Amino acid sequence: MITLELLTMDDRERLFCFEKENKYFFESMVPPRPETYNTKDTFNKVIEQLIDEQNRKKSYFYLIMNNQDDLVGRLNITDINNECGNIGYRIGENYCGQGLASKALKQFLLTTPDLPLKCLKAKTTNHNISSQRVLEKNQFYIVKEDDQAFLFNKHYVHFIHFQWDRG
Template sequence: MEISLSLLQEDDAEVLFEFEKVNRIFFEKMVPGRGDDYYQWEIFWERHRELLEEQERGVCRFYLIIDPDGNIAGRINLVDIDEAAGTAEVGFRLGENYGGKGIGSKALSLLLSTESDLKQIQAKTTTVNKSSQRVLEKNGFIHMGISDDEFEMNGEKMRFVRYLWISDGR
């Protein structure tokens, strides 16, 4: 499936809000939830505006993963961007109906080629999120270790798995 990345815009708010609501339960099986307030339009809208302001300041870049029909398939974000050092942290999530189709790997590959000025990118996922671990490893992220801190989510004990991507200088 061909996909594209679209930098987050103000007018994405309504469709993104629907995407987040539809996929909330699915997401919360693998990553800590965002809290009930996030799913109230006024709170979501305020957070959306805050993200756009962060993006304007250059400390983050938020992308929507768009399927061939123009629907949101997921999100992929760079946060804690340090342009001087060429570093950032990446996070991504795909909607429930988009898993297992190679979209996560394609989106991360697109991001890495789009953000060619970055020298190192950190990532983390949970020990139960094997699909995200595969996406990272397929795109050249190196497994750096598992955190010592254990937490419980959905009745299951887990920890964070840390990864690092280093540019090959191309």
């Protein structure tokens, strides 16, 4: 079982450790975080900014926790505009392959009907099959595939764009 917890200032240390421990793993699938994520002082300022966005209902940042109260991942809704937002998620390397991203996304969709979101958009690369499956399992559908490929970790990849609509 997992739970989603809205990000608070109390989560800074735990989240900093999570990001640092999984930095190279995440960078094997997605572009690197900004340098501000690499030192505690600047990371804390980033978290303050994220919580400010959250308080203004422009974004929502969740920690994915397991039964042992371990931080296993993150789920973020950003750039909320006209009742639509962008969703992203990441699961720590030690917790992959357990279906946690699918469960977290499903839980988010089922437990947040009060959020003013009628649609969610997501994008992933064509080589990130597990992320595509997470989206498809949760009724996201492909809206387009980019024609332009780009070099990422010595491979040419392109983005696939997904969308989910509240029924």
